[in-house]
Each structure stands twice: as C-alpha cells, then as structure tokens.
Amino acid sequence: MAQALTNTLEHHWLPFTANRQFKEEPRLVSKAEGMYYWNHKGERVIDACSGLFCCAAGHGRKEIAEAVQKQLMEMDYATSFQLGHPSSFELAYRIAAMMPGDINRVFFANSGSEAVDTAMKIALAYFCAKGEGQRVRFVSRERAYHGANFGGTALSGLVKNREVYGTGLPGVVHMRHTDLPDHEFVKGQPETGAEMADDLLRFVQLYGGGTIAACVVEPAAGSTGWLVPPKGYLDRLREICDEHGILLIFDEVICGFGRTGKAFAAQTFDVVPDMIAMAKALTNGAQPMSAVAIREEIYDTIVDQAPENAIELFHGYTSSAHPAACAAGIAAQDIYEKDKLFERGEEMSPYFMDAVMDLRDIPIVENIRAQGMMAGIDLASAEQPGARGFDAQIKLFNAGLHLKATGDCALVAPALIAEKSHIDEISGVLREVLSAY
Numbered sequence: 001m002a003q004a005l006t007n008t009l010e011h012h013w014l015p016f017t018a019n020r021q022f023k024e025e026p027r028l029v030s031k032a033e034g035m036y037y038w039n040h041k042g043e044r045v046i047d048a049c050s051g052l053f054c055c056a057a058g059h060g061r062k063e064i065a066e067a068v069q070k071q072l073m074e075m076d077y078a079t080s081f082q083l084g085h086p087s088s089f090e091l092a093y094r095i096a097a098m099m100p101g102d103i104n105r106v107f108f109a110n111s112g113s114e115a116v117d118t119a120m121k122i123a124l125a126y127f128c129a130k131g132e133g134q135r136v137r138f139v140s141r142e143r144a145y146h147g148a149n150f151g152g153t154a155l156s157g158l159v160k161n162r163e164v165y166g167t168g169l170p171g172v173v174h175m176r177h178t179d180l181p182d183h184e185f186v187k188g189q190p191e192t193g194a195e196m197a198d199d200l201l202r203f204v205q206l207y208g209g210g211t212i213a214a215c216v217v218e219p220a221a222g223s224t225g226w227l228v229p230p231k232g233y234l235d236r237l238r239e240i241c242d243e244h245g246i247l248l249i250f251d252e253v254i255c256g257f258g259r260t261g262k263a264f265a266a267q268t269f270d271v272v273p274d275m276i277a278m279a280k281a282l283t284n285g286a287q288p289m290s291a292v293a294i295r296e297e298i299y300d301t302i303v304d305q306a307p308e309n310a311i312e313l314f315h316g317y318t319s320s321a322h323p324a325a326c327a328a329g330i331a332a333q334d335i336y337e338k339d340k341l342f343e344r345g346e347e348m349s350p351y352f353m354d355a356v357m358d359l360r361d362i363p364i365v366e367n368i369r370a371q372g373m374m375a376g377i378d379l380a381s382a383e384q385p386g387a388r389g390f391d392a393q394i395k396l397f398n399a400g401l402h403l404k405a406t407g408d409c410a411l412v413a414p415a416l417i418a419e420k421s422h423i424d425e426i427s428g429v430l431r432e433v434l435s436a437y
C-alpha cells in the first residue's frame with residue numbers, strides 16, 4: 001500500500017543540493033523584487049547572483065509578468081511542430097538582430113542543457129547534409145559545464161558531474177582548461193595563455209581534423225569559477241576551426257545578455273562563432289527558455305538538402321517556443337533595450353570588479369577573476385574539496401546574501417540594474433563573512 005504523504009519538505013528532491021542538510025536547515029525564499037529576495041521569515045537577502053545568472057534586469061519585472069499573463073489569457077499553448085504562433089517569430093527576429101556575423105536563424109528549447117544538445121545535433125545534421133558524415137567528434141574543454149543532459153554531460157569537464165553517469169558520448173574529447181598558475185587576481189582577460197588554444201590541434205593531429213564536427217566552449221567558463229579567456233585564445237580557436245572545417249560553438253548560457261560587457265561574449269571578445277547557445281537571461285529567468293542561434297549557411301545547408309514537404313531536422317521539444325516563454329523573452333528584450341541594460345552593466349563593471357578585487361587581502365581568499373559583471377572568488381579548501389564553498393554559501397545566506405558556490409569558488413554576478421550601493425552591500429557582506437574564517 002502506498003505510504004501516506006505528509007506535507008513536509010521531504011518530497012521535493014532538490015537538484016544540485018545537499019538535500020539532507022537542506023531539509024534540516026532549509027533556506028527558503030518566498031518573495032523577490034529588484035536586487036533582493038526575502039526569506040520565509042521575512043528577512044531581506046541581497047541577490048548577488050541574479051538568481052542563477054538569470055535575472056539580469058532584477059526581480060519582479062511587472063512588464064514581463066503582464067506580458068506572460070496576457071499571452072496565457074489569449075492562447076496558453078501551441079505546439080511549434082508544423083504550426084506557429086506570432087510571438088516566436090518576433091523573438092527569433094529580435095535575437096537574430098543582436099547576433100554577430102551571419103548568425104540569424106534561431107531554434108528554441110527550454111533549458112541551457114537542451115540548447116547545448118540541440119547545437120550538437122545541428123552540427124551533426126549539418127555535416128550529414130554536406131556529405132561530411134564522418135565528422136562526428138566533439139572537442140570541449142576540461143572544467144567546462146554544458147548542462148545536465150547526456151550531451152552536455154559528455155561535453156562537461158567537471159568530475160562530479162560525470163563520474164557516476166557512465167562513459168559519456170563516444171567521440172567527445174577535452175582540451176586543457178585556461179586557468180594558468182600566473183593568472184592571479186586578474187581583472188578582465190589574462191595577458192598569457194592564448195597558446196592553450198593550440199591544444200585543439202592535439203585532436204586534429206590524433207584523429208584528423210576532418211573527423212571533428214565542432215569545438216564547443218563557454219567563452220568565459222562560468223560554473224567552474226569564471227575563467228576568462230586569455231587575450232587571443234578565442235581568436236586562435238576560431239583560426240584552427242577555420243583551417244580544419246570545424247564548427248565553433250559558443251555556449252553563452254551564462255555569458256549571454258550583457259554579463260561580460262556587451263550583449264554576447266562573442267561581441268565582448270570579438271570572435272564570431274558558428275552557433276551560440278543561450279538561456280537564463282533570455283527571459284530574465286521569468287520563464288524556462290533557451291535558444292540556439294545559428295549561421296544562415298548552416299540552416300540553409302540542412303534545410304535545402306531535405307526533400308520537398310519533408311521535415312528537415314528531426315529534433316524539437318513539446319515546449320519549444322512556448323507562447324508564454326516567447327512573451328517573457330520579448331518583454332525582457334524590451335527592458336534590456338529601453339533601460340540600455342547591457343551598456344549599464346558595462347559601465348558599472350569597473351566599479352564591480354574593483355569592489356570584488358578589494359577582497360584579496362582576506363586570508364582565505366586565494367584568487368579572484370573578474371570580467372564584466374561577474375567574478376569568481378577562490379576560497380582556500382577545507383578538509384574536503386567543496387566543503388569550504390558549501391559552508392561559505394550557507395553562512396553568506398544566513399548573513400543576508402545569496403550567491404552560487406561551485407566547489408570552493410564563490411560566484412558573484414549581480415543583476416545589471418545593480419547600483420554602487422548594492423555592490424558595496426555585496427562586498428561588505430562578503431568581507432564580513434569571509435574574514436571570520
């Protein structure tokens with residue numbers, strides 16, 4: 001007989017969470033506005049992480065809520081399989097207009113993980129359509145995070161995210177990461193390390209460049225602690241990809257929508273990839289949604305090769321281009337444009353980076369990396385790797401600050417609406433809590 005359910009915290013298995021600890025000492029938030037959350041006791045918590053790098057325009061944007069409500073009242077759901085609705089075309093147009101080069105076709109999904117898997121499938125479909133079906137390998141990078149589905153897990157380079165999930169996909173290999181010992185307390189792009197891109201050549205030489213479909217990288221690696229690309233590194237990757245006919249895919253799930261300074265990291269670092277995966281701030285976090293933006297030539301190659309009246313790409317999700325998500329996406333883009341939020345973030349970035357770098361004198365702070373409106377603060381490890389980061393995240397929350405710890409690194413990424421006073425508050429709580437170790 002089924003056990004009687006009780007209305008406790010037990011039934012929700014939280015993702016990427018120490019569930020036993022959480023359920024003993026829950027951290028619940030029940031209200032959000034601007035730069036703040038409020039916990040269930042009614043105490044204010046400054047959001048130093050835009051939720052999870054999602055809420056670039058701050059919390060509680062009424063324009064987005066109203067747009068979603070209006071859409072749901074008019075039409076709650078429509079499939080995008082052999083059918084369309086106006087707002088998906090408008091959002092695709094808006095995204096295409098922000099893209100560099102001839103990246104102007106947009107495929108919608110629901111999460112960053114799905115966007116990454118979609119980009120992988122498009123790469124494979126493209127080479128099949130081109131008659132280069134032997135290109136089935138992917139090169140990603142150590143310490144990368146590309147999501148939790150099997151494609152993204154295979155590409156990822158974080159051991160905890162991989163070790164109990166089997167062998168990954170065949171044909172996925174990893175370049176060395178770019179976190180070099182001389183990159184200490186660097187603001188912006190490190191001067192050294194461009195040659196790390198030549199690690200891609202190792203796989204070209206081992207397998208043959210003609211067997212590699214794509215090189216997939218986060219332009220700045222977020223979940224591992226914000227590894228900003230060395231100057232010239234992404235340019236060199238682009239060069240090698242061009243020499244060997246390999247697609248370059250940027251996973252901008254965190255970087256996209258102003259985080260690095262410009263709209264997309266492709267623009268901040270001035271390198272045009274062949275596809276860009278995006279999610280998180282696409283809807284300001286108000287609805288789950290992701291997208292892959294694709295060069296026109298890739299779309300044309302796949303679509304033109306299929307017979308008339310036939311589906312060209314056998315891929316998609318029930319909620320691809322969900323009307324409510326499209327409404328949220330359009331409303332978020334309106335805010336970003338109207339409030340010039342990307343420019344605002346870029347202007348605030350020097351103040352933010354200085355404030356974070358000022359924490360370097362705290363004894364447990366081992367290194368800090370900062371670019372745009374994001375920073376990674378490495379904390380000295382305790383007995384177990386990750387234990388210090390976990391403990392710090394909880395202490396910071398109890399002191400009224402939310403951020404994301406990843407291993408022993410504290411990730412700080414305030415909304416692009418942050419005022420100097422918010423940044424001062426964030427660095428003040430960080431100093432108080434981290435100095436107490």
Ligand SMILES: Cc1ncc(COP(=O)(O)O)c(C=O)c1O
Pocket residue numbers: 110111112113114116145146147148152218222223251252253254279280
């Ligand atoms: C670079 C990158 N790719 C993919 C993902 C996965 O996104 P999601 O959690 O929405 O599936 C993330 C999530 O943080 C990410 O940072």
